[in-house]
Amino acid sequence: MAVYLDYAAAIERYGKGEVNKLNIHDATAEQITALGKAVVKEKYGNLFDMYKQITGEDPYEVPMRIYPAVHYTMGGLWVDYNLMTNVPGLYALGEANFSDHGANRLGASALMQGLADGYFVIPYTIGAYLANEIRTTHISTDQPAFVEAENKVKERIAKLLAIKGTQSPESFHKRLGKIMWDKCGMARNADGLKEAIAEIQALKKEFWADVKVLGEADEFNPELDKAGRVADFIELGELMCIDALNRNESCGGHFREEYQTEEGEALRDDENYMYVAAWEHQSDSKWELHKEDLVYDNIKIAQRSYK
């Protein structure tokens, strides 16, 4: 399911431009190609090197094989305009929050939100919270909330280590990834998502009954770390499927096969789904949906088209 991305034409075009700039009138094809490659190298050299290293093919010479892949998880923690989450004093910056990238997250913009939040927002907003805390002295870890949280983490670690099953955390991660890739990928449908939810719930049960975590709790233990993460990924994967099943429209990175135009473009349902959603954890496999309506005063909502 890959497509080819061929730079040959671009190399020739850039090369001819360079030849013009340098006033070379009788440029050979080799000269044009060499100059064109130099322009491409200046623009994309690091990416081309990376591609060559991964695939063993030279993208300056042969077309690149590219395919869609999971980039980042879109969305994140709910925050207010000051970037504070619903936990007072806990701020979430960059793509850990939901604020700028919603249903659609454009590629190659990984740094944008981190820079914008860190550079232009938080220096001016966190002071409002800290101003009230300036006289707060050392907070004791004997407080019930701390003790409760600490015990919860300790219990979870002990539980993971006590299972002593037969399958590694990595193997569960791979199986979860396969379910998500097959059924909650760029194109998904209701049947697939329902299957995925059932499969992930079964995987969760199996994980907590049969995961094998070697090593001990009180040492540097990457396996324990991984097991904890995979346990979280399983929950997040389940929630992503529930969310995708809930949203009966196609929008941004969420393409529901049932909702498309005759030409195969995403078909939104602004009547029912023009909102940003946040899911609040209730209990195992239970989340509550909170909606924030999207209100546009200055622009007219239209369909995005690349044609």
Add this chain to the structure above:
Amino acid sequence: MSQGNMRLTLKVWRQKNKKTPGRIETYPLEGISPDMSFLEMFDVLNEQLIAKGEEPVAFDHDCREGICGMCSMYINGRPHGPKDAVTTCQLHMRSFNDGDTIVVEPWRAKAFPIIKDLVVDRSAFDRIQAAGGFISVNTGNARDANSIPISKDNADEAFSAAACIGCGACVAACKNASAMLFVSAKVSQFALLPQGQPERKMRVERMVAQMDEEGFGSCTNTGACSAECPKEISLEHIARLNREYLGAKLTSEKV
């Protein structure tokens, strides 16, 4: 992950923690694909170890795209292995031959104590960075583009310094375990740009002082650091660091 038929013998440094003596363990490995990265090959090894009930090899990794600077294996006597300008995660098994014996060790330097197996504590770099590797300008509103002109040469040179990912290969490659290449890159990226001017002298003095305090060795201009650097940071930055340091020491009022 694709299946393959490369057979390898791995000799890997195993060490429970800083206080326990380490040793080289030998692991035969089969079914390795030439398209796997070096770290994916270690994933395969670890899955086999887990299946046998043995503790997997601890190694640092994160992005696996050559950007984060976490991977840090000393492969066949070279940091990040046999290829130039490549991190361990971007090193692929096609760079090795079927039947090869590969020796993998952690970074070795007094300032990088072992945590476990191939994982070393590189927080000394963080402390050097925290000592001066920042700028402290108020950002205000977004400025107009091009309001501070920066020459292409300076921009390119600052960028080439900023390409440092702080992996520590320079320290591992150096016979003196010197951190000069790392510090020079971090000093250069700011010294070359207008935004870096307010703290210019203080920065270089503090960062060098912290580098010395961490126990890194001195620079003898051998150049192994630059030769092994996955981001090809140039020795010219060390020359600039020396000039910056000398200038700061001669003229600054306080540290």
